[in-house]
Amino acid sequence: MKLLYFAWLRTKIGLAEETVALPAGISTVADLIGWLQTRGPGYAEALANLSVVKVAVNQEYVLFDHPLRAGDEVALFPPVTGG
Protein backbone atom coordinates (compact mmCIF):
# COMPACT_ATOMS: atom_id res chain seq x y z
CA MET A 1 0.00 0.00 0.00
CA LYS A 2 1.28 3.44 -0.91
CA LEU A 3 1.07 6.11 1.79
CA LEU A 4 1.47 9.84 1.11
CA TYR A 5 1.93 12.61 3.67
CA PHE A 6 1.54 16.33 3.03
CA ALA A 7 2.34 19.66 4.74
CA TRP A 8 3.07 19.35 8.49
CA LEU A 9 2.22 15.65 8.52
CA ARG A 10 5.05 15.20 6.04
CA THR A 11 7.53 17.22 8.08
CA LYS A 12 6.59 15.55 11.40
CA ILE A 13 6.74 12.04 9.96
CA GLY A 14 9.85 12.93 7.97
CA LEU A 15 8.68 11.27 4.75
CA ALA A 16 6.65 12.38 1.74
CA GLU A 17 5.67 8.83 0.85
CA GLU A 18 6.33 5.21 1.62
CA THR A 19 5.14 1.79 0.56
CA VAL A 20 4.10 -0.51 3.37
CA ALA A 21 2.88 -4.08 3.74
CA LEU A 22 -0.03 -3.91 6.11
CA PRO A 23 -0.05 -6.24 9.10
CA ALA A 24 -3.03 -8.56 9.49
CA GLY A 25 -6.16 -7.12 11.03
CA ILE A 26 -6.02 -3.69 9.41
CA SER A 27 -9.17 -3.19 7.39
CA THR A 28 -10.09 0.50 7.70
CA VAL A 29 -8.47 3.93 7.64
CA ALA A 30 -8.89 4.10 11.44
CA ASP A 31 -7.01 0.79 11.81
CA LEU A 32 -4.22 2.11 9.58
CA ILE A 33 -3.88 5.33 11.60
CA GLY A 34 -3.81 3.34 14.83
CA TRP A 35 -0.99 1.22 13.46
CA LEU A 36 0.94 4.22 12.12
CA GLN A 37 0.77 5.91 15.54
CA THR A 38 2.88 3.05 16.94
CA ARG A 39 5.63 3.34 14.32
CA GLY A 40 7.64 6.09 16.00
CA PRO A 41 7.52 9.45 17.76
CA GLY A 42 7.18 11.40 14.49
CA TYR A 43 4.12 9.38 13.48
CA ALA A 44 2.65 9.65 16.98
CA GLU A 45 3.09 13.42 16.98
CA ALA A 46 1.71 13.88 13.46
CA LEU A 47 -1.34 11.76 14.28
CA ALA A 48 -1.93 12.98 17.85
CA ASN A 49 -4.93 15.16 16.98
CA LEU A 50 -7.12 13.45 14.41
CA SER A 51 -9.52 16.41 14.22
CA VAL A 52 -6.93 18.07 11.99
CA VAL A 53 -6.11 15.01 9.86
CA LYS A 54 -7.90 14.49 6.55
CA VAL A 55 -7.72 11.28 4.54
CA ALA A 56 -7.97 10.52 0.83
CA VAL A 57 -8.02 7.01 -0.63
CA ASN A 58 -7.20 6.80 -4.32
CA GLN A 59 -7.44 10.61 -4.47
CA GLU A 60 -10.98 10.86 -3.07
CA TYR A 61 -11.86 12.16 0.40
CA VAL A 62 -12.98 9.42 2.78
CA LEU A 63 -13.95 9.11 6.45
CA PHE A 64 -12.02 7.10 9.02
CA ASP A 65 -14.34 4.10 8.71
CA HIS A 66 -13.53 3.70 5.00
CA PRO A 67 -12.40 0.14 4.16
CA LEU A 68 -8.90 -0.37 2.76
CA ARG A 69 -7.72 -2.75 0.07
CA ALA A 70 -4.25 -3.84 -0.96
CA GLY A 71 -2.94 -1.49 -3.61
CA ASP A 72 -4.83 1.56 -2.35
CA GLU A 73 -3.10 4.94 -2.38
CA VAL A 74 -3.77 6.52 1.02
CA ALA A 75 -2.94 10.17 1.67
CA LEU A 76 -2.94 11.82 5.11
CA PHE A 77 -2.88 15.60 5.31
CA PRO A 78 -4.07 18.64 7.29
CA PRO A 79 -7.25 20.56 6.35
CA VAL A 80 -6.58 22.21 3.01
CA THR A 81 -5.75 25.91 2.60
CA GLY A 82 -5.76 26.65 -1.13
CA GLY A 83 -7.17 29.60 -2.98
Next chain:
Amino acid sequence: MVVHVQREDFDLGQALESLTRDNHGIGGLASFVGLVRDLHPGHDASAVRSMTLEHYPGMTERQLEAIEAEARARWPLDATLIIHRYGRLEPGDRIVLVACASAHRDAAFAACQFLMDWLKTKAPFWKLEETESGQHWVAAKDSDDHAAERWNSGQSP
Protein backbone atom coordinates in the same frame (compact mmCIF):
# COMPACT_ATOMS: atom_id res chain seq x y z
CA MET B 1 -13.83 24.05 -19.00
CA VAL B 2 -10.14 24.24 -18.27
CA VAL B 3 -8.09 23.48 -15.16
CA HIS B 4 -4.40 24.29 -14.87
CA VAL B 5 -2.20 23.53 -11.87
CA GLN B 6 1.15 25.13 -12.53
CA ARG B 7 4.24 26.64 -10.96
CA GLU B 8 4.56 29.55 -13.40
CA ASP B 9 2.63 32.81 -13.44
CA PHE B 10 -0.08 33.51 -16.02
CA ASP B 11 -1.12 36.43 -18.21
CA LEU B 12 -4.43 37.63 -16.86
CA GLY B 13 -5.60 39.38 -20.02
CA GLN B 14 -4.70 36.51 -22.27
CA ALA B 15 -6.31 33.95 -19.95
CA LEU B 16 -9.62 35.85 -19.82
CA GLU B 17 -9.72 36.76 -23.51
CA SER B 18 -9.16 33.17 -24.56
CA LEU B 19 -12.27 32.13 -22.63
CA THR B 20 -14.73 34.20 -24.62
CA ARG B 21 -13.02 34.80 -27.97
CA ASP B 22 -14.90 32.19 -30.00
CA ASN B 23 -18.32 32.36 -28.37
CA HIS B 24 -20.39 35.47 -29.03
CA GLY B 25 -23.29 34.08 -27.03
CA ILE B 26 -21.38 34.97 -23.88
CA GLY B 27 -22.71 38.16 -22.30
CA GLY B 28 -20.70 38.22 -19.10
CA LEU B 29 -17.38 37.07 -17.76
CA ALA B 30 -16.73 37.16 -13.99
CA SER B 31 -13.31 36.47 -12.55
CA PHE B 32 -11.53 36.29 -9.21
CA VAL B 33 -7.79 36.57 -8.66
CA GLY B 34 -6.25 35.51 -5.34
CA LEU B 35 -2.98 37.22 -4.35
CA VAL B 36 -0.31 36.66 -1.71
CA ARG B 37 -0.74 39.22 1.08
CA ASP B 38 2.20 40.60 3.04
CA LEU B 39 0.38 40.70 6.38
CA HIS B 40 0.15 37.61 8.49
CA PRO B 41 -3.39 37.51 9.89
CA GLY B 42 -2.48 35.47 13.00
CA HIS B 43 -1.12 36.34 16.42
CA ASP B 44 2.14 37.91 15.27
CA ALA B 45 1.67 40.73 12.84
CA SER B 46 5.06 40.25 11.21
CA ALA B 47 5.27 40.65 7.46
CA VAL B 48 5.05 37.63 5.18
CA ARG B 49 8.23 37.21 3.14
CA SER B 50 7.05 34.29 1.06
CA MET B 51 4.37 31.68 0.77
CA THR B 52 5.11 28.19 -0.53
CA LEU B 53 2.17 26.21 -1.82
CA GLU B 54 2.32 22.44 -1.68
CA HIS B 55 -0.29 20.27 -3.36
CA TYR B 56 -1.21 16.66 -4.09
CA PRO B 57 -0.55 16.15 -7.81
CA GLY B 58 -3.30 14.11 -9.39
CA MET B 59 -5.85 14.63 -6.63
CA THR B 60 -5.65 18.40 -7.08
CA GLU B 61 -6.64 18.17 -10.73
CA ARG B 62 -9.37 15.63 -9.97
CA GLN B 63 -10.89 17.79 -7.25
CA LEU B 64 -10.77 20.96 -9.34
CA GLU B 65 -12.38 19.17 -12.28
CA ALA B 66 -15.12 17.81 -9.98
CA ILE B 67 -15.77 21.28 -8.56
CA GLU B 68 -15.92 22.73 -12.05
CA ALA B 69 -18.35 20.00 -13.16
CA GLU B 70 -20.55 20.79 -10.14
CA ALA B 71 -20.61 24.48 -11.11
CA ARG B 72 -21.58 23.58 -14.68
CA ALA B 73 -24.41 21.43 -13.34
CA ARG B 74 -25.73 24.31 -11.22
CA TRP B 75 -25.45 27.23 -13.66
CA PRO B 76 -25.67 27.65 -17.46
CA LEU B 77 -21.98 28.34 -18.08
CA ASP B 78 -20.39 28.73 -21.50
CA ALA B 79 -16.81 28.59 -20.28
CA THR B 80 -14.88 28.20 -17.04
CA LEU B 81 -11.23 28.48 -16.16
CA ILE B 82 -9.29 27.63 -13.01
CA ILE B 83 -5.56 28.31 -12.80
CA HIS B 84 -3.94 27.51 -9.44
CA ARG B 85 -0.24 27.96 -8.81
CA TYR B 86 2.08 26.06 -6.47
CA GLY B 87 5.66 26.55 -5.34
CA ARG B 88 7.25 29.60 -3.76
CA LEU B 89 5.38 32.90 -4.16
CA GLU B 90 6.00 36.38 -2.80
CA PRO B 91 3.64 39.14 -1.66
CA GLY B 92 1.74 40.55 -4.62
CA ASP B 93 2.09 37.34 -6.64
CA ARG B 94 -1.00 35.77 -8.16
CA ILE B 95 -2.03 32.45 -6.55
CA VAL B 96 -5.26 31.57 -8.30
CA LEU B 97 -7.56 32.67 -11.10
CA VAL B 98 -11.16 31.54 -11.37
CA ALA B 99 -13.28 32.77 -14.28
CA CYS B 100 -16.81 31.93 -15.41
CA ALA B 101 -18.53 33.03 -18.59
CA SER B 102 -22.26 32.89 -19.22
CA ALA B 103 -24.98 34.55 -21.24
CA HIS B 104 -25.92 36.63 -18.20
CA ARG B 105 -24.04 38.06 -15.26
CA ASP B 106 -25.96 36.35 -12.44
CA ALA B 107 -24.70 32.88 -13.36
CA ALA B 108 -21.17 34.15 -13.97
CA PHE B 109 -20.92 35.94 -10.60
CA ALA B 110 -22.53 33.12 -8.61
CA ALA B 111 -20.51 30.33 -10.23
CA CYS B 112 -17.29 32.26 -9.70
CA GLN B 113 -17.94 32.63 -5.98
CA PHE B 114 -19.05 29.01 -5.72
CA LEU B 115 -15.85 27.79 -7.39
CA MET B 116 -13.68 29.79 -5.00
CA ASP B 117 -15.64 28.72 -1.91
CA TRP B 118 -15.48 25.05 -2.82
CA LEU B 119 -11.89 25.23 -4.04
CA LYS B 120 -10.78 26.59 -0.67
CA THR B 121 -12.24 23.64 1.23
CA LYS B 122 -11.72 20.78 -1.25
CA ALA B 123 -8.63 21.34 -3.39
CA PRO B 124 -5.60 19.73 -1.68
CA PHE B 125 -3.27 22.71 -1.33
CA TRP B 126 -1.36 23.79 1.78
CA LYS B 127 0.38 27.09 2.42
CA LEU B 128 3.68 27.45 4.25
CA GLU B 129 4.26 31.10 5.22
CA GLU B 130 7.68 32.51 5.94
CA THR B 131 7.68 35.55 8.23
CA GLU B 132 10.38 37.28 10.25
CA SER B 133 9.59 34.91 13.11
CA GLY B 134 10.04 31.77 11.02
CA GLN B 135 8.00 29.36 8.95
CA HIS B 136 4.54 28.12 9.80
CA TRP B 137 1.74 26.26 8.04
CA VAL B 138 -1.39 28.32 7.48
CA ALA B 139 -4.33 26.82 9.38
CA ALA B 140 -7.67 26.22 7.69
CA LYS B 141 -10.38 28.71 8.64
CA ASP B 142 -13.85 27.82 9.91
CA SER B 143 -15.17 30.80 7.93
CA ASP B 144 -14.08 29.08 4.71
CA ASP B 145 -15.98 25.93 5.70
CA HIS B 146 -19.06 28.01 6.42
CA ALA B 147 -18.75 29.81 3.09
CA ALA B 148 -18.67 26.47 1.26
CA GLU B 149 -21.54 25.01 3.30
CA ARG B 150 -23.90 27.83 2.35
CA TRP B 151 -24.05 26.40 -1.16
CA ASN B 152 -25.43 23.13 0.22
CA SER B 153 -28.06 24.62 2.48
CA GLY B 154 -29.85 26.49 -0.27
CA GLN B 155 -29.04 29.87 1.27
CA SER B 156 -27.74 32.52 -1.01
CA PRO B 157 -24.33 33.68 0.21
